Amino acid sequence: xxxxxxxxxxxxxxxxxxxxxxxxxxxxxxxxxxxxxxxxxxxxxxxxxxxxxxxxxxxxxxxxxxxxxxxxxxxxxxxxxxxxxxxxxxxxxxxxxxxxxxxxxxxxxxxxxxxxxxxxxxxxxxxxxxxxxxxxxxxxxxxxxxxxxxxxxxxxxxxxxxxxxxxxxxxxxxxxxxxxxxxxxxxxxxxxxxxxxxxxxxxxxxxxxxxxxxxxxxxxxxxxxxxxxxxxxxxxxxxxxxxxxxxxxxxxxxxxxxxxxxxxxxxxxxxxxxxxxxxxxxxxxxxxxxxxxxxxxxxxxxxxxxxxxxxxxxxxxxxxxxxxxxxxxxxxxxxxxxxxxxxxxxxxxxxxxxxxxxxxxxxxxxxxxxxxxxxxxxxxxxxxxxxxxxxxxxxxxxxxxxxxxxxxxxxxxxxxxxxxxxxxxxxxxxxxxxxxxxxxxxxxxxxxxxxxxxxxxxxxxxxxxxxxxxxxxxxxxxxxxxxxxxxxxxxxxxxxxxxxxxxxxxxxxxxxxxxxxxxxxxxxxxxxxxxxxxxx
Numbered sequence: 001x002x003x004x005x006x007x008x009x010x011x012x013x014x015x016x017x018x019x020x021x022x023x024x025x026x027x028x029x030x031x032x033x034x035x036x037x038x039x040x041x042x043x044x045x046x047x048x049x050x051x052x053x054x055x056x057x058x059x060x061x062x063x064x065x066x067x068x069x070x071x072x073x074x075x076x077x078x079x080x081x082x083x084x085x086x087x088x089x090x091x092x093x094x095x096x097x098x099x100x101x102x103x104x105x106x107x108x109x110x111x112x113x114x115x116x117x118x119x120x121x122x123x124x125x126x127x128x129x130x131x132x133x134x135x136x137x138x139x140x141x142x143x144x145x146x147x148x149x150x151x152x153x154x155x156x157x158x159x160x161x162x163x164x165x166x167x168x169x170x171x172x173x174x175x176x177x178x179x180x181x182x183x184x185x186x187x188x189x190x191x192x193x194x195x196x197x198x199x200x201x202x203x204x205x206x207x208x209x210x211x212x213x214x215x216x217x218x219x220x221x222x223x224x225x226x227x228x229x230x231x232x233x234x235x236x237x238x239x240x241x242x243x244x245x246x247x248x249x250x251x252x253x254x255x256x257x258x259x260x261x262x263x264x265x266x267x268x269x270x271x272x273x274x275x276x277x278x279x280x281x282x283x284x285x286x287x288x289x290x291x292x293x294x295x296x297x298x299x300x301x302x303x304x305x306x307x308x309x310x311x312x313x314x315x316x317x318x319x320x321x322x323x324x325x326x327x328x329x330x331x332x333x334x335x336x337x338x339x340x341x342x343x344x345x346x347x348x349x350x351x352x353x354x355x356x357x358x359x360x361x362x363x364x365x366x367x368x369x370x371x372x373x374x375x376x377x378x379x380x381x382x383x384x385x386x387x388x389x390x391x392x393x394x395x396x397x398x399x400x401x402x403x404x405x406x407x408x409x410x411x412x413x414x415x416x417x418x419x420x421x422x423x424x425x426x427x428x429x430x431x432x433x434x435x436x437x438x439x440x441x442x443x444x445x446x447x448x449x450x451x452x453x454x455x456x457x458x459x460x461x462x463x464x465x466x467x468x469x470x471x472x473x474x475x476x477x478x479x480x481x482x483x484x485x486x487x488x489x490x491x492x493x494x495x496x497x498x499x500x501x502x503x504x505x506x507x508x509x510x511x512x513x514x515x516x517x518x519x520x521x522x523x524x525x526x527x528x529x530x531x532x533x534x535x536x
């Protein structure tokens with residue numbers, strides 16, 4: 001079949017492995033941040049910084065780490081050596097992750113590189129030499145300038161050397177670089193891989209060095225290799241994100257036989273980066289796969305890596321981006337609100353506490369938002385608000401948002417205060433005097449712009465206020481009254497008295513709210529507010 005036909009898709013239906021059976025396997029997370037990620041940084045980390053990153057990887061519970069390219073520089077050699085020795089020390093002290101983690105170094109298929117790699121990583125409890133050679137037609141002809149026969153011979157020779165060095169203490173990984181470009185010479189590639197396995201490689205890495213095609217084609221290549229090699233050989237995938245599909249290719253490869261998943265923290269790596277560690281881990285977790293990782297460390301790790309690398313986290317990066325938890329559409333906000341206390345939310349992929357991010361849904365207000373956004377924002381400040389009240393505030397906020405853009409929670413609260421607390425409209429409350437001996441209350445207020453002073457005799461201030469409203473032809477019925485304190489989260493008014501008075505008139509109910517450090521004035525402001533809302 002020619003390349004064009006392969007790109008259109010195979011004619012025969014690709015048989016799928018039993019997904020349930022696959023899910024029982026535990027993936028081997030092999031992190032390449034310290035090598036592939038570091039080499040792509042504008043300012044690569046020094047040895048002390050690489051140690052910090054490595055220790056964070058161990059906190060995540062990573063199964064393997066490619067700590068560098070020892071032959072590339074003296075500094076990288078020393079760093080790899082130090083990390084291997086550190087791992088041995090931690091293992092001796094009882095650190096369980098250090099006792100199990102594979103510490104790997106990268107080496108070209110060059111004798112001196114392989115030797116140098118071993119000199120650096122040999123101190124680790126589980127050292128690995130990872131050597132590679134391109135097997136695509138393009139690379140063999142135009143980059144390596146070697147024939148297929150020469151490539152095979154060189155690969156076998158290098159793996160034999162690596163195996164002779166690691167002996168029984170470590171293991172050898174071989175990468176067929178540019179494997180993703182080998183659609184049209186898979187028979188040759190599989191022949192090479194069988195030969196390097198016979199030479200001593202126990203992990204076969206199949207990199208999608210440059211992502212060019214749809215994931216299905218790459219995943220099918222992985223399946224072909226898995227079926228061709230002995231089942232005790234670990235199949236590894238290493239995907240670059242040139243078209244934004246590295247996570248998909250990596251995750252699906254696991255379900256056709258790949259065990260080792262080469263990933264990078266924050267998706268760091270050449271060009272568009274390597275497969276994102278966190279995305280793969282969570283996708284597998286959601287699919288019922290035991291990752292064997294400390295997923296709760298993910299968010300903390302992402303923040304640290306961003307700080308240490310100087311590479312900011314894209315605001316809409318899955319799982320870790322600032323916008324990943326934000327809902328602005330009214331429909332989405334409604335669904336998020338209704339499922340906010342459930343493990344599975346209507347519009348979120350996970351319960352974010354799984355990755356150590358302790359906020360599931362953030363609702364802000366834009367011109368696209370509905371009443372749910374208003375309700376969620378105001379109630380998070382500690383106020384009680386009905387959905388009907390939220391619906392009345394929504395058009396006001398929508399008009400404001402069309403002028404100002406996205407409104408902060410504090411701005412929404414400001415509007416709530418203006419529209420629903422101490423409301424001045426037809427009536428404006430100024431003051432009330434109490435004459436205790438006479439059970440008399442003297443009100444100072446304005447009605448429709450006219451200043452009024454009115455005396456009312458009653459048993460208490462609320463009764464006096466209700467009598468006053470009848471006398472000025474704005475009668476209301478008291479339904480419910482409550483005196484509380486302004487919530488602490490409202491920094492402007494926190495600690496002041498908050499009166500809530502539910503009133504009824506003409507078949508309609510409204511809650512008046514009044515705030516004051518004086519309880520009596522808070523009551524009166526609540527009453528006047530409620531009447532203003534009923535008699536607009």
